[in-house]
Amino acid sequence: MERAVLVRSLSCSSVSFNRLFFRSYHRLARSYPSSRLPPHNKRLVSNINRRSALRHHWRRISSSPSPLYLKRCFSSLSPRAVATSPKHFSSPDVGGSQDEVAEKLGFEKISEQMIEECKSKAVLYKHKKTGAQVMSVSNSDENKVFGIVFRTPPKDSTGIPHILEHSVLCGSRKYPLKEPFVELLKGSLNTFLNAFTYPDRTCYPVASTNTKDFYNLVDVYLDAVFFPKCVEDLQTFQQEGWHYELDNPSEDISFKGVVFNEMKGVYSQPDNILGRMAQQAMFPDNTYGVDSGGDPKVIPKLTFEEFKDFHRKYYHPSNARIWFYGDDDTNERLHILSEYLDSFDVSVASEESKVKPQKLFSEPIRIVEKYPAGDGSDLKKKHMVCLNWLLSDNPLDLETELTLGFLDHLMLGTPAAPLRRILLESGLGDAIVGGGVEDELLQPQFSIGLKGVSEEDIQKVEELVMNTLKKLADEGFDPEAVEASMNTIEFSLRENNTGSFPRGLSLMLRSMGKWIYDMDPFEPLKYEKPLQSLKAKIAEEGSKAVFSPLIEKFILNNPHRVTVEMQPDPEKASQDEAAEREILEKVKSSMTDEDLAELTRATQELRLKQETPDPPEVLRSVPSLSLLDIPKKPIHVPTKIGEIGGVKVLQHDLFTNDVLYTEVVFNMSSLKQELLPLVPLFCQSLLEMGTKDMDFVQLNQLIGRKTGGISVYPFTSSKRGREDPCGHIIVRGKAMAGRAEDLFNLVNCILQDVQFTDQQRFNQFVSQSKARMENRLRGSGHGIAAARMDAKLNVAGWIAEQMGGISYLEFLRDLEEKVDQDWDGISSSLEEIRKSLLSRQDCLVNMTADGKTLTDSEKFVSKFLDLLPSKQPRETNLWGARLSPVNEAILVPTQVNYVGKAANIYETGYQLNGSAYVISKYISNTWLWDRVRVSGGAYGGFCDFDTHSGVFSYLSYRDPNLLKTLDVYDGTAGFLRELEMDDDTLTKAIIGTIGDVDSYQLPDAKGYSSLLRHLLGVTEEERQKRREEILSTSLNDFKEFADAIEAVKEKGVVVAVASPDDVASANEDRPNFFEVKKVL
């Protein structure tokens, strides 16, 4: 249930929350893969992404896998596998000191360093026989991390590295099942499990807090990358990469493949196309000039031979960098590795995989590209323009890089940052594009531009960018802004709050950014010295002397500039589809009858294989924990519920490294229904409009100087067994313990002193929100579909949709006109929202910190509460609205669909039991994965059960199908009824569910989850009861659940975000099935 709670909160909060808490420091602390050149990932990141799909850093995460079927015994398939069969020496004589052990196991110690910044000892080894490099980081962090990374520079845009990343996790020598990856998702306690493809490397990380589980994960991953079945099995390549599909010789041939469809989705999003164009144009001469993810037009040119060669060449220890991190035994790490590495000899891979630097241009260039746009939308203001610079011929030293990161934060990191602010205030476009400084590739880049621009304004945008940069170089930055950026960056470096991302993984990615280019892997972990020297330099010489030369050298006087202009083209989507059809027709016409019969047979064979489960004995090869390894009690979060001045205060006494985290919660229930869609803009206004004494720039700088960030966002959810929904506004903030007073003063200032008078800024908020919603529609249609279905099924869903779905987008479009006509009216509506929210009686405070900080902060809380207005309890507004429960198709110019179907299963009489968590996870990872993804060719397919509302929903992601996917959903109850399952499988399903429920949380997240449980009325007794139900789930529960979800088939409502062609043909097949709504 914890998970469900979090999901709900994130779906409402992520935009504002992430911006303040993560966005601002991601260049320096770099906890996440690069934001502009996204790695492609293995799977859709759990439920969080499913629902919200808003989280910046996860949004490109995807999934993959693939199966293969073992026709022959694996060892006879792979000569290399045979030659390198592992020696199972269980416990060789490797006692002794760490160095002696390393030596005995064949590792040479290169360097050993203490990293004060993360309180760790880090040792770099080289495996003598193969040259594999290993970084072994030991400390007290229980969230252990392993990763193996290969340099995989592609030569073309066929997507080889990406398809390989998906495919190696589809069975290996020791684990010869269809998808060990999925088995691990189902049955391990992992706190992280995924894989990423970067433009030049492929990364396989896992994490767990349970040591036995951790080593299981490591072994499965090592076996997968070194001895995958996919290099012997054409069908895995076809399934994950591409193949022709033909069900019947009389039908049309189509392209299928998980990566193929994933990338079609990517190429349907203008922002993604822009990023790819820019990268390729900036690096015409090296590997970054092609797309490692794969261009759907080029993917079908890839052959199986090339695919196998690529693996043979690059997935070799000589080309590997391996990372271990955490509190486990460092000897055991080397021991596990040596079993794998010793099977190989040295290769030349590491020479061949080196990335060559791109030489700087002597002149700027400009490229113009079209992107697919809907024909209904106003195309005039839909152009995009982005200026990109390659900053240097060679990699930069760490101090320069750190200074550039700092400069990036100063120019773009907050709403008050001048480059961001001036571009948005110009009114020339709706939202920023380009990610600022990017330093995850060999050479750093800088990109900035606008979207939602009129064609005639493009030139003006370019001039404005150049002039603003020049002005910043000439005049320097406001000292208060410099101080605010410095504090924000230092705070986040020291807090090292990586959210749900393991800290060890964040460090690994940071280190890898240099290590992968044969530079010092320790250096990026040690920020303290360069940071202090930068601070000293700024103090001594002034910030202008530090930053202006950088702007001049790297940007203004740098001829390596690529300007990318993107034009909307309503024809492009259908042209692309027509071109694809033409290719396929040609292929078909060149085939003989025998060829067609053979293709039909191969199509069926592949599908049969995909849909046939692995035999139990093969499944058992994947190591798993037993139920005895599972704690019987839920994770305890210390919670003291008390009162300060008559207001309820929750306190969580946890070690937070001297940071105070707090949430101040207000009840929304007295808000008038028609004001609900204004709430997100109200929240943004609180932070970004300024007070009587301070403009918003000063206010933002003050927040930056005194705190670690403040965010404001709505939170809504159904409450189990209640008609009325839970609706709150949450103000979330953090600061060093010594700044608690400042933090509460600032929260008070935001809530009470901000003035809703700046019409121009409000206008920008509206345009930005509109641009963001339009982007979500294309990239995260599943989130939009889920919100829409919820809005048809319950009031909380309706509210959320008003504040973040299609209804919200429609509201924003109307509002854009209204701002100019009736600003006074809007301004007073914002004031009215404030008035109905702010009330001592309806307030709740949540605090997470160590006991002393909590006690010391109480007086500031008390003062804060005294300043809140007291109100007579007023009537609660009964928001009674829901959307009409008709099937809807939302038309979007895309080549792939997002298909959803949902119903409230509580209405059938189903009573919540913990087994539902096990069962819905199982359905996602078996039935839906196999049918929607593996054989259907979608990038993802899953179900979600909101235990608060009772809504059970199915969703697909980047799906080539529409009605076919609905048929799969409708078959779920049948699947459950016929399910046979041995004890092993059931145990894995239970353990995997516990892994989700117990997902690793940093202290602030623990305190926050506890707050949400409080708001939703989830008690400790209930948590214990659900846990016991989870642990005692039986096969019979699965059968009974079938009856409950039969309701989705019978009465479920369907919402699809889909391409116009697919919707038209669906409505032909089933007349009037969809009510059609055109949004883009």
Ligand SMILES: [Zn+2]
């Ligand atoms: Zn992928």
